[in-house]
Amino acid sequence: MSEFIESGHAASPTGWRAATAACGIKYAGRDDLALLVSDTPASAAAIFTTNKVKAAPVRYDMALIQRNAGGLRAVTINAGNANACTGPAGDAAVLAMARATEQALGLEPESVFVMSTGTIGVPMPVEKITAGIAVAATRLSAEAGVAAARAIMTTDTRPKHCAARVALPDGSLITIGGMAKGAGMIHPNMATMLSVVTTDAAVHPALLDRALRAAADRSFNSISIDGDTSTNDTLVVLANGAAGAPAIVDAASPAFAAFQAGLLAVCQRLAQAVVRDGEGATRFVTITVRGAVSDADARLAAMTIARSPLVKTALYGADPNWGRVLCAIGYSGAEVEPDRVVLHFGGLRVLEGGLPLPFDERAASDRLNVPEVEIDADLGLGTGEATVWTCDLGPDYITINAEYRT
Amino acid sequence: MSEFIESGHAASPTGWRAATAACGIKYAGRDDLALLVSDTPASAAAIFTTNKVKAAPVRYDMALIQRNAGGLRAVTINAGNANACTGPAGDAAVLAMARATEQALGLEPESVFVMSTGTIGVPMPVEKITAGIAVAATRLSAEAGVAAARAIMTTDTRPKHCAARVALPDGSLITIGGMAKGAGMIHPNMATMLSVVTTDAAVHPALLDRALRAAADRSFNSISIDGDTSTNDTLVVLANGAAGAPAIVDAASPAFAAFQAGLLAVCQRLAQAVVRDGEGATRFVTITVRGAVSDADARLAAMTIARSPLVKTALYGADPNWGRVLCAIGYSGAEVEPDRVVLHFGGLRVLEGGLPLPFDERAASDRLNVPEVEIDADLGLGTGEATVWTCDLGPDYITINAEYRT
Numbered sequence: 001m002s003e004f005i006e007s008g009h010a011a012s013p014t015g016w017r018a019a020t021a022a023c024g025i026k027y028a029g030r031d032d033l034a035l036l037v038s039d040t041p042a043s044a045a046a047i048f049t050t051n052k053v054k055a056a057p058v059r060y061d062m063a064l065i066q067r068n069a070g071g072l073r074a075v076t077i078n079a080g081n082a083n084a085c086t087g088p089a090g091d092a093a094v095l096a097m098a099r100a101t102e103q104a105l106g107l108e109p110e111s112v113f114v115m116s117t118g119t120i121g122v123p124m125p126v127e128k129i130t131a132g133i134a135v136a137a138t139r140l141s142a143e144a145g146v147a148a149a150r151a152i153m154t155t156d157t158r159p160k161h162c163a164a165r166v167a168l169p170d171g172s173l174i175t176i177g178g179m180a181k182g183a184g185m186i187h188p189n190m191a192t193m194l195s196v197v198t199t200d201a202a203v204h205p206a207l208l209d210r211a212l213r214a215a216a217d218r219s220f221n222s223i224s225i226d227g228d229t230s231t232n233d234t235l236v237v238l239a240n241g242a243a244g245a246p247a248i249v250d251a252a253s254p255a256f257a258a259f260q261a262g263l264l265a266v267c268q269r270l271a272q273a274v275v276r277d278g279e280g281a282t283r284f285v286t287i288t289v290r291g292a293v294s295d296a297d298a299r300l301a302a303m304t305i306a307r308s309p310l311v312k313t314a315l316y317g318a319d320p321n322w323g324r325v326l327c328a329i330g331y332s333g334a335e336v337e338p339d340r341v342v343l344h345f346g347g348l349r350v351l352e353g354g355l356p357l358p359f360d361e362r363a364a365s366d367r368l369n370v371p372e373v374e375i376d377a378d379l380g381l382g383t384g385e386a387t388v389w390t391c392d393l394g395p396d397y398i399t400i401n402a403e404y405r406t
Numbered sequence: 407m408s409e410f411i412e413s414g415h416a417a418s419p420t421g422w423r424a425a426t427a428a429c430g431i432k433y434a435g436r437d438d439l440a441l442l443v444s445d446t447p448a449s450a451a452a453i454f455t456t457n458k459v460k461a462a463p464v465r466y467d468m469a470l471i472q473r474n475a476g477g478l479r480a481v482t483i484n485a486g487n488a489n490a491c492t493g494p495a496g497d498a499a500v501l502a503m504a505r506a507t508e509q510a511l512g513l514e515p516e517s518v519f520v521m522s523t524g525t526i527g528v529p530m531p532v533e534k535i536t537a538g539i540a541v542a543a544t545r546l547s548a549e550a551g552v553a554a555a556r557a558i559m560t561t562d563t564r565p566k567h568c569a570a571r572v573a574l575p576d577g578s579l580i581t582i583g584g585m586a587k588g589a590g591m592i593h594p595n596m597a598t599m600l601s602v603v604t605t606d607a608a609v610h611p612a613l614l615d616r617a618l619r620a621a622a623d624r625s626f627n628s629i630s631i632d633g634d635t636s637t638n639d640t641l642v643v644l645a646n647g648a649a650g651a652p653a654i655v656d657a658a659s660p661a662f663a664a665f666q667a668g669l670l671a672v673c674q675r676l677a678q679a680v681v682r683d684g685e686g687a688t689r690f691v692t693i694t695v696r697g698a699v700s701d702a703d704a705r706l707a708a709m710t711i712a713r714s715p716l717v718k719t720a721l722y723g724a725d726p727n728w729g730r731v732l733c734a735i736g737y738s739g740a741e742v743e744p745d746r747v748v749l750h751f752g753g754l755r756v757l758e759g760g761l762p763l764p765f766d767e768r769a770a771s772d773r774l775n776v777p778e779v780e781i782d783a784d785l786g787l788g789t790g791e792a793t794v795w796t797c798d799l800g801p802d803y804i805t806i807n808a809e810y811r812t
Binding site: 049050051052053054082084085086087119120121122231309313314316317319321322323324326327329330331336338351353354355356393394395397398399402 | 455456457458459460488490491492493525526527528637715719720722723725727728729730732733735736737742744757759760761762799800801803804805808
């Protein structure tokens with residue numbers, strides 16, 4: 001059983017502190033650097049972008065987590081520069097960020113995870129960042145988790161953070177916290193999506209990895225904003241055991257199941273917060289496909305609906321244009337027999353047995369002209385099911401992205 | 407050798423006539439029905455949407471072309487209603503359109519190809535359409551090809567038509583004409599893209615099919631506007647032999663090669679016209695990927711760039727944000743080693759060996775702030791190459807699609 005803590009954040013779990021600083025990397029008058037630090041070594045697991053063009057910090061972290069999944073102490077994150085396509089100087093910059101953090105906090109070598117988000121192909125202002133790290137290291141507190149979530153924003157309009165308290169079967173309590181930044185280039189596997197999840201549970205790295213992959217599939221890998229997959233996407237979970245609960249070492253244990261459920265709840269809340277704050281988004285859309293021949297097919301159909309520009313612009317216009325949804329299912333590659341599809345749009349049954357049902361256009365449009373919309377497609381073929389989340393596509397997406405850099 | 411005819415169209419080849427009528431299907435005060443008629447039976451080949459949800463006319467034509475690829479006489483096309491997701495009544499409507507055309511023109515049964523474009527899921531106003539067919543049948547002329555291209559428009563802003571004269575190796579001249587409608591839902595395999603290509607060459611149906619597939623790969627299947635693949639896409643070519651040139655029956659003959667080249671030229675011009683008139687488009691973008699491990703890989707990378715909303719919004723904003731191009735290549739699935747990529751954006755070399763080259767941002771933006779832009783990526787891995795065409799993504803795309811139906 002898990003329960004969200006009001007205004008919880010990545011420093012909510014025991015033994016975690018956060019700090020921020022203003023390095024002036026790109027943004028004026030705001031913090032653009034965040035540290036998350038554990039008082040004791042944490043086990044870690046991470047999922048990285050599938051993009052073959054990987055940013056320097058992604059390459060660094062992929063190697064780090066291979067070598068030291070049992071002993072991480074801190075995460076250093078900057079916003080404004082992605083440190084991608086920056087060549088050997090980019091690799092040196094990651095190393096400098098890690099070393100500066102280790103030095104400022106007196107940590108062991110190779111104990112710092114590094115994340116960057118922002119523009120691609122711009123040299124990193126390394127000295128500004130290491131100076132910021134030195135400042136942030138003096139400001140660590142358990143109250144700075146929300147500020148940290150704010151410092152990693154780029155085109156995000158609000159910080160994304162949460163924390164949940166989870167009761168393990170033996171009665172002990174653990175806390176799982178987290179923060180994320182998103183906004184654009186959001187598509188599974190992953191998005192320009194950085195997310196750090198912290199916990200004071202004690203979890204073996206292999207189990208942590210297993211729990212993270214399962215949670216990611218039903219959260220960060222089930223959202224789409226624009227179908228672009230960035231060079232920097234990273235989701236990391238760190239478990240420091242400071243809650244004092246018994247270590248979770250058995251994948252078949254009720255404790256692992258409870259931890260898994262709590263982790264999923266935190267990841268889903270963060271992922272949904274990313275969608276709600278999608279660039280230019282005015283509606284949060286939940287798409288469920290059921291009755292598919294397999295869960296994979298259901299997911300394929302649901303994600304194809306979620307990324308269709310025609311579906312997304314119709315949602316922006318509150319147009320109950322369900323034909324575009326059926327069309328997207330048709331080209332998704334999923335098994336479909338149009339004559340068996342039952343489609344609900346905004347709670348209204350609009351299609352059954354391949355035939356449109358009559359409905360009042362105005363009333364249907366009013367049902368869609370709300371902040372949260374549901375699309376439900378039953379393919380009538382099997383028991384496969386998937387739910388994904390997306391947002392509508394409005395003119396502000398274009399304004400934001402046509403002007404992001406210049 | 408082929409040469410375009412000024413203001414050529416689908417009725418330019420010998421023995422072809424066109425006509426239009428206003429049925430009032432959806433649009434007021436304009437023609438919305440087109441007929442293309444051959445004086446003699448024409449051999450035919452066609453390519454249809456890969457969407458599993460196929461409109462009624464697509465299902466009808468797929469069966470028709472199996473049965474009668476040697477003896478088609480006419481194509482009947484309506485705009486305003488796609489006759490998709492319309493159930494058994496939709497099938498009856500296609501049949502009624504075909505029969506009405508056959509009757510009005512005194513043609514044999516099963517000699518009429520039917521195409522529809524417009525909104526999905528709305529019952530066809532069959533009587534309005536058959537009445538229009540009867541009117542159009544009295545108006546056939548070799549001059550009405552441009553009017554026909556205009557009658558099949560939906561959100562298109564201008565008609566798309568052309569014709570080329572092709573000299574065969576034996577000195578005889580043939581003509582290949584065509585028209586297309588496009589605008590939204592444009593993505594290969596195919597798009598809401600209807601196109602009819604006519605010719606007075608005599609070509610065996612099997613060779614016509616072979617020539618059409620080759621031409622489509624390098625024209626209609628190499629364009630993307632929004633990544634949606636519609637329920638109605640159809641490309642058909644009809645050859646009536648009225649030019650009197652020797653029949654083309656050998657795939658290894660120089661005559662076939664000449665016909666193939668002419669057909670490609672016509673298909674490319676029509677496909678590019680579709681992109682130039684993409685919904686909300688302000689720029690025509692040519693994307694070439696070379697140096698890939700295979701042509702298929704080059705095409706995968708080029709099409710992924712072409713459909714990236716982030717690349718397309720940057721193009722709209724004349725932002726030389728080449729990082730988004732490299733990012734798209736990275737997630738395309740094509741083999742890529744970032745350190746070997748050389749990237750040109752608007753003719754400017756911006757990336758070499760994985761490293762950004764310094765350039766003047768303002769001057770680079772000026773180079774992109776033009777109607778025709780080129781993106782060229784050399785992956786440095788092999789000899790695979792592909793060129794595709796797309797347009798930018800501007801706010802008008804959203805305005806058009808948020809309001810298309812309501």
